[in-house]
Amino acid sequence: MSHTTTVEHVTVIATESLSKRFPRVTALDRLSVDIAPGVTGLVGANGAGKSTLIKILLGLSPASEGRASVLGLDVAKDGSAIRESVGYMPEHDCLPPDVSATEFVVHMARMSGLPPSAARERTADTLRHVGLYEERYRPMGGYSTGMKQRVKLAQALVHDPRLVLLDEPTNGLDPVGRDEMLGLIRRVHTEFGISVLVTSHLLGELERTCDHVVVIDGGKLLRSSSTSDFTQATASLAVEVTDTADHPDGTTALRTALDRAGLTVQPAGRGADGSPGSDHVLLVDVAGEETYDTVRDTIAGLGLGLVRMEQRRHRIAEIFRSGDEDANAAGAANAAEAANAAASAHGNGGAVDAA
Numbered sequence: 462m463s464h465t466t467t468v469e470h471v472t473v474i475a476t477e478s479l480s481k482r483f484p485r486v487t488a489l490d491r492l493s494v495d496i497a498p499g500v501t502g503l504v505g506a507n508g509a510g511k512s513t514l515i516k517i518l519l520g521l522s523p524a525s526e527g528r529a530s531v532l533g534l535d536v537a538k539d540g541s542a543i544r545e546s547v548g549y550m551p552e553h554d555c556l557p558p559d560v561s562a563t564e565f566v567v568h569m570a571r572m573s574g575l576p577p578s579a580a581r582e583r584t585a586d587t588l589r590h591v592g593l594y595e596e597r598y599r600p601m602g603g604y605s606t607g608m609k610q611r612v613k614l615a616q617a618l619v620h621d622p623r624l625v626l627l628d629e630p631t632n633g634l635d636p637v638g639r640d641e642m643l644g645l646i647r648r649v650h651t652e653f654g655i656s657v658l659v660t661s662h663l664l665g666e667l668e669r670t671c672d673h674v675v676v677i678d679g680g681k682l683l684r685s686s687s688t689s690d691f692t693q694a695t696a697s698l699a700v701e702v703t704d705t706a707d708h709p710d711g712t713t714a715l716r717t718a719l720d721r722a723g724l725t726v727q728p729a730g731r732g733a734d735g736s737p738g739s740d741h742v743l744l745v746d747v748a749g750e751e752t753y754d755t756v757r758d759t760i761a762g763l764g765l766g767l768v769r770m771e772q773r774r775h776r777i778a779e780i781f782r783s784g785d786e787d788a789n790a791a792g793a794a795n796a797a798e799a800a801n802a803a804a805s806a807h808g809n810g811g812a813v814d815a816a
């Protein structure tokens with residue numbers, strides 16, 4: 462396990478062969494993963510072990526085997542020091558209904574050791590940051606789910622942590638609420654430099670928010686890689702051309718010519734999830750910079766008009782569906798399904814996502 466503290470190789474979370482066994486179930490199974498600063502998504506189907514991992518990282522629940530460190534501190538020995546520097550947003554509703562957001566967050570700030578005036582100041586700043594204004598003086602029992610999630614995020618941030626662990630922060634939110642929450646989470650890192658570990662059972666929403674994605678299933682590590690590694694390796698180019706007198710079916714003429722030039726081309730047709738595409742759009746696999754030149758020169762050579770040429774990336778969920786051997790695991794399949802559901806909910810059910 463690396464406990465490196467140099468600027469180049471800082472690890473905010475490291476686990477080594479970490480296991481957690483309950484009498485009837487192994488929640489974590491020899492999980493070894495290193496997580497760098499930034500925004501990291503921890504994705505897995507329900508029961509994959511996400512919440513169990515978070516509780517171990519906070520020093521709230523002992524591991525059965527293996528080791529873990531958070532900000533270089535050992536979870537088995539330094540639980541309270543970890544909780545001083547780490548914020549935690551629990552998954553379930555845990556807010557007392559008859560106190561206001563301000564009272565609650567001030568209380569949490571005081572519990573973290575802030576003196577009264579600093580606690581009040583930090584509470585006002587943090588609640589404003591998460592988008593709660595006048596309503597922060599009202600009892601939380603009357604809040605919407607979105608407002609409650611914002612309060613839970615605020616209490617995780619109020620003591621100015623270096624890292625926050627957010628357990629399913631988009632749970633129960635509608636698509637607009639989810640987008641707003643994901644934007645807030647991103648800004649926690651970009652504006653305050655706080656690292657984030659955010660769990661979700663929806664792969665699709667994490668790819669827009671996270672620098673890095675860790676996928677677990679049945680307590681085992683399926684995959685850990687940067688979001689761009691998930692998606693850029695499979696970049697493709699969407700090309701649409703006009704028909705001409707010489708080529709009444711310009712799309713087919715282009716496809717034949719690009720095939721001949723050695724490129725991998727397919728009609729956009731229907732998405733992998735059955736979503737409608739266009740018969741006039743071709744998807745060309747991008748093998749390198751030269752792909753763009755070949756496509757441009759081929760179109761010019763045929764005398765076709767170019768309607769559009771744009772780079773597209775596959776969704777993470779789609780990559781799981783095709784190719785990855787680990788995708789046979791139920792968790793990845795479930796996560797991919799869930800991601801598709803999320804994509805549909807966002808009104809964007811296409812198999813590919815414009816870059």
Ligand SMILES: Nc1ncnc2c1ncn2[C@@H]1O[C@H](COP(=O)(O)OP(=O)(O)OP(=O)(O)O)[C@@H](O)[C@H]1O
Nearest residue numbers: 483486487488505506507508509510511512513514
């Ligand atoms: N205290 C406990 N006692 C017994 N089994 C537990 C306990 N806590 C969790 N488990 C089991 O461990 C497995 C992992 O649970 P965990 O809550 O970590 O999953 P998760 O990925 O967070 O899923 P969810 O999003 O549904 O909470 C599940 O099978 C769960 O039933």
